[in-house]
Amino acid sequence: MQEFKNLKDLPEQDYFTGGSSACAGCGPSMELKLALKALGPDTLVVNASGCMTLLPLYPNTPLKVSWIHNAIENAASTAAGARHGLDMLGEKDMNVVVFAGDGATYDIGFASLSAAATKNERIIYICYNNQSYGNTGFQWSTATPYGCETKTTPRGKDNPIGTTDVHKDMMKIMGAHRVYAATASLAYPVDFLNKLVRAKERGGFSYIEILGTCNTGWNFDPRLTVKVSRLAVQCGMWPLYEIDKGLLTLNKDFQELKPIDEFVKIQGRYRALPQEGVEKLQALINEHWAQLKEYNGQRYV
Amino acid sequence: MREEELPYKGIEGIPIIKEPGSASKVNRGSWRLVRPVYDREKCTKCKICFTYCPDAAINWTPEGPEINLKSCKGCMICVEECPTDAMTEEKEGT
Ligand SMILES: Cc1ncc(C[n+]2csc(CCOP(=O)(O)OP(=O)(O)O)c2C)c(N)n1
Ligand code: SF4
Ligand code: SF4
Ligand code: SF4
Numbered sequence: 001m002q003e004f005k006n007l008k009d010l011p012e013q014d015y016f017t018g019g020s021s022a023c024a025g026c027g028p029s030m031e032l033k034l035a036l037k038a039l040g041p042d043t044l045v046v047n048a049s050g051c052m053t054l055l056p057l058y059p060n061t062p063l064k065v066s067w068i069h070n071a072i073e074n075a076a077s078t079a080a081g082a083r084h085g086l087d088m089l090g091e092k093d094m095n096v097v098v099f100a101g102d103g104a105t106y107d108i109g110f111a112s113l114s115a116a117a118t119k120n121e122r123i124i125y126i127c128y129n130n131q132s133y134g135n136t137g138f139q140w141s142t143a144t145p146y147g148c149e150t151k152t153t154p155r156g157k158d159n160p161i162g163t164t165d166v167h168k169d170m171m172k173i174m175g176a177h178r179v180y181a182a183t184a185s186l187a188y189p190v191d192f193l194n195k196l197v198r199a200k201e202r203g204g205f206s207y208i209e210i211l212g213t214c215n216t217g218w219n220f221d222p223r224l225t226v227k228v229s230r231l232a233v234q235c236g237m238w239p240l241y242e243i244d245k246g247l248l249t250l251n252k253d254f255q256e257l258k259p260i261d262e263f264v265k266i267q268g269r270y271r272a273l274p275q276e277g278v279e280k281l282q283a284l285i286n287e288h289w290a291q292l293k294e295y296n297g298q299r300y301v
Numbered sequence: 302m303r304e305e306e307l308p309y310k311g312i313e314g315i316p317i318i319k320e321p322g323s324a325s326k327v328n329r330g331s332w333r334l335v336r337p338v339y340d341r342e343k344c345t346k347c348k349i350c351f352t353y354c355p356d357a358a359i360n361w362t363p364e365g366p367e368i369n370l371k372s373c374k375g376c377m378i379c380v381e382e383c384p385t386d387a388m389t390e391e392k393e394g395t
Contacts, residue, residue: 010348016357017324018325018356018371018372019325024332024355025377027355029356033357058316060324060327061321062325063322222377223378224381225376
């Protein structure tokens with residue numbers, strides 16, 4: 001399959017409808033809609049408990065493809081099992097795709113994810129990373145960025161920073177599994193869909209992590225979902241890159257990053273983050289960006 | 302494979318949703334405080350609104366976008382992202 005060139009080139013057919021109970025302006029909903037454009041009707045989505053579990057709510061579903069809801073711990077194992085079952089039934093062209101949040105991916109389902117990647121199971125694992133346990137009310141996960149306020153890392157007199165830990169570098173971890181690992185953003189849909197096409201054609205295990213821009217948890221006006229996602233990339237908060245069998249490719253390079261202040265100041269989750277916190281966040285981003293620039297085109301993990 | 306051909310029929314009594322995309326019949330328009338209003342004259346058919354609508358409430362037709370107000374939750378992403386002023390915001394009930 002040829003890669004998509006621009007927005008007008010993307011498939012017009014949707015396998016996702018309106019009518020779900022997701023919040024207005026929900027990033028992960030948009031991401032699933034977009035993903036299904038590239039994947040097509042012969043797709044089984046395996047979902048781990050999270051916000052997206054509530055998309056199909058009996059007796060209605062916004063999906064026009066098959067869907068299995070699974071425990072939060074083992075979406076990757078269920079997907080691997082479904083893959084083997086479908087292969088035995090001769091349904092080799094069917095896509096098996098996990099759609100799971102960061103809590104399910106970075107934390108609770110990490111063991112099954114790592115096992116499926118190690119075994120190079122022919123599945124596409126999409127993590128929509130809203131940087132929190134969104135469905136249960138925005139608690140901290142190991143994907144939550146430094147300086148972000150969550151229900152379990154509240155900002156206060158004793159702790160003005162909120163989240164004091166630096167999030168897990170999941171891309172490096174998945175890259176070290178020697179599979180295809182890529183980041184994506186809803187603000188760059190052509191890049192996202194092409195990564196899905198690449199993952200599908202490549203076969204084997206693929207890990208695609210898309211920033212799950214969440215206006216409810218991040219506390220901003222839903223109309224800004226695309227803007228916030230774009231800024232995340234332009235500020236280096238969410239760089240677009242891929243690691244294929246250890247080799248790094250930076251997909252979106254910038255001469256200069258926008259200051260992180262532009263991203264931080266439009267979201268309630270960073271409200272009242274002191275200047276020293278913003279500076280530390282900027283330093284963390286600069287360090288990661290310098291690393292990506294240094295290793296671009298080379299062996300990274 | 303068709304459902305009738307499956308060797309395993311599932312557990313009886315477990316509810317199965319059989320109509321793909323049946324949620325499109327649900328009225329989410331009641332969530333809206335503001336609604337997008339489309340002006341064909343100003344539209345360049347760039348597909349930006351169509352791509353970014355999180356609820357697939359914008360259908361694409363040969364004439365351009367068509368808003369389905371039953372599915373539109375009024376997030377205003379289409380209004381914010383439209384590069385011309387073909388999508389504008391209006392208060393509900395006006
Ligand atoms: C083992 C287990 N612990 C807790 C829960 C409760 N639970 C349901 S959804 C959810 C949040 C999942 O967060 P994430 O994977 O980040 O997805 P999001 O809700 O952000 O979409 C939790 C903790 C569960 N289902 N299973
Ligand atoms: S909380 Fe966030 S991720 Fe969950 S449905 Fe709402 S906008 Fe989407
Ligand atoms: S306001 Fe939001 S839900 Fe309504 S058509 Fe525009 S993008 Fe879609
Ligand atoms: S974004 Fe605006 S100009 Fe582009 S297709 Fe939609 S209404 Fe037309």
